[in-house]
Amino acid sequence: MHAKMKANLQLCLLLLISVFCSPSCAAETLPCRLRETSHGSVCVCTSSYCDYVEMPLLNNGQQIVVISSSQNGLRFKSTDASFDGQDKFVIEDERSTAKSFIAEAIIVEQNRAWLQLATRPALLALNGSVKTVKISVDRSKHYQEISNFGGALTGSVSHILKQLPTDLQDHIYKSYFHSQGIGYNTVRTSIGGCDFDLEPWAYNEQPQNDAQLSNFSSLDARDLLKVEQLQRLKTVASLPALKIMAAAWSAPPWMKTNGRWTGFGQLKLQYYDTWAQYHLKFLDLMEANGMPIWAISTGNEPLNGIIGFFFVHFMSMGWTPRQQAIWLGEHLGPTIRNSAHSQVKIFGNDDQRYTYPGWFRKMRRSRRNSVDYLDGLAVHWYWDDIFGPELIDEIHNEMPNKLLLNTESCLGDKPWQTHGPELGSWERGEHYMRAYLQDLQHNFNGWLDWNLVLDEQGGPNYSHNYVDSPIIVNTTNRAEFYKQPMFYAIGHFSKFLPEKSKRIETSVSGSELTAVGFERPDGNIAVILYNGENAPLDVHFQDTRRGELTMRIPPRSWHTVLYT
Ligand SMILES: *[C@@H]1O[C@H](CO)[C@@H](O)[C@H](O)[C@H]1NC(C)=O
Ligand SMILES: *[C@@H]1O[C@H](CO)[C@@H](O)[C@H](O)[C@H]1NC(C)=O
Ligand SMILES: *[C@@H]1O[C@H](CO)[C@@H](O)[C@H](O)[C@H]1NC(C)=O
Ligand SMILES: CC(=O)N[C@H]1CO[C@H](CO)[C@@H](O)[C@@H]1O
Helix, strand or coil, X not given: CCHHHHHHHHHHHHHHHHHHHCCCXXXXXXXXXXXXXXXXXXXXXXXXXXXXXXXXXXXXXXXXXXEEEECCCCCCEEEEEECCCCCCEECXXXXXXXXXXXXXXXXXXXXXXXXXHHHCHHHHHCCCCCCEEEEEEEEEEEEEECCEEEEECCHHHHHHHHCCCHHHHHHHHHHHHCCCCCCCCEEEEEECCCCCCCCCCCCCCCCCCCCCCCCCCCXXXXXXXXXXXXXXXXXXXXXXXCEEEEEECCCCXXXXXXXXXXXXXXXXXXXXXXXXXXXXXXHHHHHHCCCCCCEEECCCCHHHHCCHHHCCCCCCCECCHHHHHHHHHHHHHHHHHCCCCCCCEEEEEEEXXXXXXXXXXXXXXXXXXXXXXXXXXXXXXXXXXXXXXXXXXXXXXXXXXXXXXXXXXXXXCCCCCCCCCCCCEHHHHHHHHHHHHHHHHCCCCEEEEEECEECCCCCCCCCCCCCCCCEEECCCCCCCEEECHHHHHHHHHHCCCCCCCEEEEEEXXXXXXXXXXXXXXXXXXXXXXXXXXXXXXXXXXXXXXXXXXXXXXXXXXXXEEEEC
């Protein structure tokens, strides 16, 4: 064949493949396109390029694959090793060699060097020796199983997605939900509006005082758009079994004691049954539109409408534990369980950790059987730095058979934080890493993050409540999005811990390293390691069944160690 013709033919084939295949069926590992940004670095995706990692195949009992991400430029980098008694192996940073670890460790935090010297004198001794931490993994001791990892399709997310070219939207779906992305299996969404919407809204706002909900007979255009986006997501991510969790932020104002979207207001007693029917109608209509709901909660952050209204100015509806026990035990619970949707899971609380364990104890005291309707307990992470996981342990010990899910998390919500993205921030990624590690060590079955994507400002939304998201979309050129370190922090769990992975005993000898280990349904072990120090660390890894090895991991890095 003529060389030019051949070249043209190849080009045609390539184009054909990219037209019909991209990005939904391209099966390949593509590295991150790293870009320096204001606070660190991000991976840049465009319609024609985005980073993906195929799930490593482990072929025999000796093989180990270590997947690594680091402040210094690694993103899901794969390194092979084995338990066959080889010497220490070194995972190297993208932009440094093992030799320059020392220099990197100091340069990274130059402006805060005085602080480190004062609080961590160990740094002075860095040059001489790298610390060794022992970790031992015992798969004979089992704890909880993984059920869900996911994020939220809010009105704001849906609004941003709608504006993007299809290929770029597809890369967002695939990045989060495909096994070559980070393997999410769950989406959280709102029934009516939430704080990340263009305006507050609910079904049947009109006519008022309409206990029969006569005007709630079809899905709102905003939900029809979400359904369309979710259909596309399932196709692109090859995820027919996507799970959807839904929660209401507020009833229409006429059902509430204060007649408003926000502020101190609760559901009027005469509408307790109407509000249960409202949930049932939503389940009916979503199923009728091909998008059945997996779970609902008893309502987003019930305390916002009781005490939180001082600082929360978005849609909310207040509940005390007593009111919720009555509504759940006498209205919502029986309504759902006696309906065609009796299998839909019900989660309670859906509020901050500091409401645990008192919330459920008070519910039980008001109506003994109310909590029996709950399949799971939902917690938001926002005050986890202040309130410890013991609060969760207490309730888990009282109700060990209920699923435990973190159902909302983001950074940038606090007065002392940047309201909005800190593009590329490794520190924000580490914040997530520490939080996921802690929850998984405390019997959580999974975690649903907040907005899947936001714009450069951390919106849009009506309540001027700007926060960060693991993926930020460039809404100026609508041609790029940025995967932040937070995305890779979550991914080290969600990608490698499929549903039914069981936590196993993992113990660590030093505070420099945090770790949690799982046995997956395919029998492989996945251990997530986090080094938050500004220094490399030697990890002496021991598995009761496989043997030992030592690996050196870079400063400020996290890893998933996979082996059979
Ligand atoms: C630090 O390490 C370098 C390179 O290994 C070596 O040349 C130097 O002598 C060391 N300095 C101290 C104070 O140990
Ligand atoms: C039903 O709701 C729609 C908007 O959701 C509204 O435009 C319409 O007026 C309502 N119908 C009645 C009878 O109130
Ligand atoms: C978004 O794209 C515009 C135009 O290409 C560019 O000027 C801007 O820097 C980008 N935003 C970010 C956050 O990179
Ligand atoms: C109050 C407020 O900020 N509203 C904005 C929310 O987002 C939409 C869409 O970008 C804007 O049009 C609104 O001005």
